[in-house]
Amino acid sequence: MSIRGLKKKQPKTFKVKIITVDAEMEFSCEMKWKGKDLFDLVCRALGLRETWFFGLQYTIKGMCTWLKMDKKVLDQEIPKEDPISFHFLAKFYPEKVEEELLQEITQHLFFLQVKKQILDEEIYCSPEATVLLASYAVQAKYGDYDPNFHEPGFLAHDELLPKRVLRQYQLTAEMWEEKITAWYAEHRGIARDEAEMNYLKIAQDLEMYGVNYFPIAQNKNHTDLLLGVDAKGIHIYSINNRFSPNKSFEWSAIRNISYSEKELTIKPLDKKAEVFKFFSSQLKVNKLILQLCIGNHDLFMRRRKVDSIEIQQMKAQAREEKARKKMENQRLAREKQLREEAERAKEELERRLFQLEDEARQANEALLRSQEAAELLAEKAQIAEEEAKLLAQNAAEAEQERQRLEITALKTKEEKRLMEQKMREAELIAVKLVKESDRRAKEAEHLKQDLHEAREAEQKAKQKLLDITRLNYPHMVKYPQYSPTDTRDANFDKGSIKLDLKDIDLKRLSFEIERERLDYLEKSRKFEDRLKELKSEIHALKLEEKQSGLYS
Secondary structure (H helix, E strand, C coil): CCHHHHHHHCCCEEEEEEECCCCEEEEEEECCCEHHHHHHHHHHHHCCCCHHHEEEEEEECCEEEECCCCCECCCCCCCCCCCEEEEEEECCCCCCHHHHCCCHHHHHHHHHHHHHHHHCCCCCCCHHHHHHHHHHHHHHHHCCCCCCCCCCCCCCCCCCCCHHHHHHCCCCHHHHHHHHHHHHHHHCCCCHHHHHHHHHHHHCCCCCCCCEEEEEECCCCCCCEEEEECCCEEEEEECCECCCCCEEEEHHHEEEEEEECCEEEEEECCCCCCCEEEECCCHHHHHHHHHHHHHHHHHHHHHCCCCCHHHHHHHHHHHHHHHHHHHHHHHHHHHHHHHHHHHHHHHHHHHHHHHHHHHHHHHHHHHHHHHHHHHHHHHHHHHHHHHHHHHHHHHHHHHHHHHHHHHHHHHHHHHHHHHHHHHHHHHHHHHHHHHHHHHHHHHHHHHHHHHHHHHHHHHHHHHHHHHHHHHHCHHHHHCCCCCCCCHHHHHHHHHHHHHHHHHHHHHHHHHHHHHHHHHHHHHHHHHHHHHHHHHHHHHHHHHHHHHHHHHC
16 A cells, blocks of 8 residues: 555544643544544543543633534534634532542642632632632642741742732731731641642532523513522522522422523423523523533432442542552651651751750860960969069068168167267257357457447547647647657657557457458358258168168
8 A cells, every 4th residue: 555545544633722720732633523532532631530520611702612522523613723722621510529529630620620710709709718718729739838948928929819809908918928828837737639629628618619600581671680500400690699599499309491592491390380481692502501401410310329330430449549648648647757856856966966066166165275274374383483483582682681771770770879979969069169159259249349449449549649739739730740850759650650550450350350250150150061961861861770671
């Protein structure tokens, strides 16, 4: 067979892009594939066995529609794209997530979809519940809380709360993170699948969980009601209240659901009850409502029947898997506990080692200080020894000085005694000199008085001589001429000479007396100076004696 023949036999394909909540995949599909073929391919790629909850959704002309399983993909009204995009989403919701969701992948896909619906505000949730749900989402993503690893700000890039809640309360991102972390810290030890299951168990109790809403009217002109389809039945809501239905039809109480064009009819099982009719905006909406009703009703009836062999096998495998995971988690918890204990023991040993190193360092420092102190004490001992030698030498010198001072003191005492004796003698001499001075002064006074009296007598004699001369020789007075032959004149001249000589002797005597007086005064002054010098020497000796006594 030629290569051209092989090429002709290869089937024609088209590309599709499957978008899950957290991933995207591309497949090549054969032109003849039905919706179920593509759906099974996606489920096999995901490893999903609980396929009855899911479907492939696409948007056409602004309306969300589910791909029909029994028709060819290309025969349905799908977008003309390349590749054609489909969203792999949960189409039907379980009544009790813990009992019906058996596979971990099923739980994970439901968790991601419900979480997105809460964040997009498609499912209303109170602020308190959103914080708790956010803590389980953080536990599923990050594992156990570790304050050393999960530092403040580690949730800054995670979308965990609806924008409505953030707007309702004027709290900072740090405050919200603190609230979420407080709950998150309490989930320690919970595995990822358990955290996701706890999230779904809280979410399934919310009023809008698993409900598909459609606008309807009780007549052709007004759209004033909402019809909701979920796992338990059909509910009628007012346009402004999606929480509390005005009327509900459980699947077990519905006998038939049918539509004709835009009109849809719900017939209760009780034939006496009123048939409920309403109108939708277009025929496609009625087809979609009927499709959802049939699927939810089938699952509702299926839950109340004995499980098929496949379901029983899946539940057994799920139980075994849960038991295995539980044992594995317990083993991991023990290992983790042992590891934490080992780490604590290691930290304790490191702390103890650090403490011992610190103590050793301190001991080394103390040893060094002791060595330095010993060296310093040795130096001080050497210095003290030298000082002791020096003091001994000084003591010897002091002893010699003391002996010298004793000898000096003895000499000083002797000299002092001699000096005092000399002083006494000098004082006696001074007294004598004073007395002699007084006596000489008195004699000088007497001599002066005698001299004065002699002068006065001389004056009187001269006066008398003049008087006599005038009386006896008047002409000589007028004409004082002397004749060598005149005896009187000669006698007179002799008398004058004698008087002159006497006057000269008196002057000389006065001069000698004055000179002796001056000599005496000079000697007295010198003696007083000498006496002062002796007093100074005696005072210095006394001071030296006192200092010698203090030094001793």
